[in-house]
Amino acid sequence: MTDTPLLQLDGLTKGYPGVMANDDVSLSIAAGEVHALLGENGAGKSTLVKMIYGLVKPDAGRMKMFGKPYDPTDPHAARTAGVGMVFQHFSLFDALTVAENIALGMENAPKMRELSRRIREVSETYGLPLAPDRTVGDLSAGERQRVEIIRCLLQDPKLLIMDEPTSVLTPQEVEILFKTLRKLSAEGTAILYISHKLGEIRALCDSATILRLGKVVGHCTPSETSAREMAEMMVGNTLQTPVRAGKTPGDVVLELKNLSARSPSAFGMPLREISVSVRRGEILGIGGVAGNGQDELLAALSGETLSPRGTILFQNSDVGLMGPTMRRAVGILSAPEERLGHAAVPDMSLTENAMLTGAAREGLDRGGLLDWRAARDFAKRIIEAFDVRTPGPANAARSLSGGNLQKFVIGREVLQRPELLVVNQPTWGVDASAAAAIRQALLDLAENGAAIVVISQDLDELMEISDRFAALNEGRLSEPRPAQELSVEEIGLMMGGSHGMEVAHV
C-alpha cells in the first residue's frame, strides 16, 4: 500500500429537501484496499458513491485522487479517471447483447469483433465465464452481474465500486465473486464495497466505514469486529434477535400435489410438478435465486393464477379454482415481493390500501358500500402494531420509505389472522431493525397456529425463521428438509447453485 491514498474524501455534504443525505463525510481508500461502506437504508451510502461516480454533485467538500483534486461532472469523467461501478439494480439493457451492453459503458469502445475477443480474454483471466453474443434478458442474475463487472474491468479501473453485489447470488456465485475481487485487490485495484451482509464484509474487507443518517459514526477493521458490534454501530442501539419458541406442528393446512403452472410473463419461469405440504404452526422457507419460479409460486398460492382441480388443497378442500378474493375469505393471505405496484397501490392512501386486501376479512364493506371509518381504524391498528413511521393513514403508500411500507404491507396481512400466509421477500431492501421486527411478527404468527410460507433470497433470514427449508430451481421445488441441520454448502447445492461451479475450483 502506498502512502498517498488512492481516493480521499474530505467533508462531503449533500442535502435534499428535508434530508441531509451526506453530512461532512470523510474517508480514504488506499490502492489495493477493500473498503466496506456500512449503514442502514437511508444512511446515505448510495448518495456517497453516486458522488464519487459523478452522478450527483456534492454541495460541499472535496475529493482527491492520488493527491490531485478529483471533481467528476458526469460518469464519463469518472470512468476516464479510473472509477468503475457495479450497480445494485443492474444498469443493463435486457434486449441488447452482452457485448452491446458492455460497449455502452465504455469510453472508447472498440469494434464489436475486437470487443468480443477482449470480453472472452478478461472473462477467462478472472474466471467469469460469459458469452459476448448472448442477449442479457436470458441471463441469470449471477451472469448479469458478470456483465457489469467485466464492463468495469475492461477499462482497467483503479477503484471499483460495488453496491450490494451479492444480494442476488447463490453462495457458490458469491465465492466466485470474492475470488475475483481478491485477485483484483492483489493487483492493486481498490474496491469500495457496500453491503448489508456483515458476514461477507468480515470475510472480504480490510477496513470499514459506518454511516448513520448521513454521518460517519465510526471506522473499524471488520476481521477484528464482530458482526453484532457492526450491526449495533449501524443501528445506533442494541439489536434484538428474533426469538422462536419450540413448538410442534399441527395438522396439514396446505398441500400442493404436482402443481405445474405456466408463467404469465415471457421472461418468467414455469412451475414444474411441485408437491409439498405445510402444517399449522410451521414456517416453510423457500430459497432460490431470483427468477426460478418465486413470483409464479406466489401467484399460484394467492390465486392470481388459477390451478387445475386437485393440485392445491387447503384444509382438505380444493382451492385451485378460487380467485384471490375467495382465497382471502377462507384464510389464505399473501404479500408479494414488489411493494410499490403489487402489494400496495403507490398513489393510494394507507387507508385505501388497507381496504383493498382487508375488505373481506375485516368486514370493511357492507352490502357493497365501503366503511371508510372501519378501514381507517384498521390502517391505524397496523401502523401502531407494526411501528410504521408515517404521519397518518391518509398518507400515500408511495411516501413511505421501503422499510416502513414493507412493515405496513406485512402487518396488514398478519392482522387479518390468516390461516395460511404466503410472503415473498418479506425484508427485501429493509434495514436491520425493521427486518427483525417483521421476522418476529412472522414467528409470532406461526406460534399462534398459522401456517406460513416464506419465499426469500436471503438465506440468513430463511435459516433464522424457517422450520423446514426447500429450494426453488428452474421451477422445481426440492424436498423440504429441517432447516437446523443444513449447512451453507448443502443449501447452495439445493439451490442448484452450479452456475460456474467449475470455476470455483480453479
Next chain:
Amino acid sequence: MDLSAINPLLFVAGFLVAATPLIFAAIGELVAEKSGVLNLGVEGMMITGAICGFATAVETGSPLLGFAAAAAGGAALSLLFAFLTQVTLANQVASGLALTLFGLGLSALLGQGYVGVKPPRLGDIDFGPLADIPVIGPILFTHDIILYLGIALVAGVWVLLRFTRAGLILRAVGESHNAAHALGYKVRRIRTLAIVFGGACAGLGGAYISLIRVPQWTEGMTAGVGWIALALVVFASWKPWRLLLGAYLFGGITQLQLNLQGAGVAIPVEYLAMSPYLITILVLVILSADKSAAPASLGRNFHASG
C-alpha cells in the same frame, strides 16, 4: 369489367409513389419510438409539412426548397412535442393527440390562400439509358429524387441502428432510460433529437403528398396516413426493412383498389376502399408473431433523480 385496362407497369410505378409518404412518416416515427418516445402527432406533423412545403414551393417556384421547408415545418412542430414531453414531462399520448389536432388546424389556417393553386412539378431523375430497359426501366427509373431519398433513408436508419454506436445509444435509451442515465447518457437530449428527426421525416412525407402524389392543397389531405404510419411501425416490429415491405404492401393495395374501381369490378367501392387497411394489418400481424418486442421504455417519461 375490364381488367386489361390496368397497365401493370404504371401500376407498379404508381404504388412506389403511393407508398413514399408512408415510408417517410413511418421511418421517422420508428427512430423516435426506438428512443422510447411515442409520438402520436405524426398526422399533425405530416399535414403541417404538407402545407409548409406546398406554400414554399408555390412562392419560390422550387419544389426542392419546398421539401426543405416541409422538413423544417415538421421538425418545428415536433419541437413543441419535445418541449411538452421532455421538459415539462407531460403525458406523451395526450401531447401527441394534441399535436395532431393542432397541426390539422394550423395547416388549414396556413393553407387558406392555396386552395386550387397548382404547385411547380419536381422532375424525374434522368437515368439515361437505364430508363429504357424494358419493364424495369419504367418501374424503377422514372421517379423523382425524393422517392429514392425515402428508400435511402430506410437503409440509412437500418445501418444506424444496427452497426453504429450512435444507434446503439439510441436503442439503449429506448430500452431503459434509467440504466442509460446511470451510464451517463443524456436521455432527454437524445430523445429530443429523435423526436425532431421524426418530425422532419413526417414533414417530408406530408409534402410528398401535396407536391407529388396529389399535387394540390386541400384541408386534411393526409387523410390518416400518419395513423397508418404509426400502426405500421408497431406491426413491422420496429424493423426498417419490414417497415418498407409493409409500406409497399399498403401502397400496392391502395393502387390496386383504385385501379379495380376504375375497371368497374362488381365489388362495392367501400369494400375496395377498406381493403388496403385490412390486408396490410393482417399481413403485418402475421409477420409480427415473433417475439421481437417494443422498446421497453416506450411511452414512459424519464424523471432524473439526484
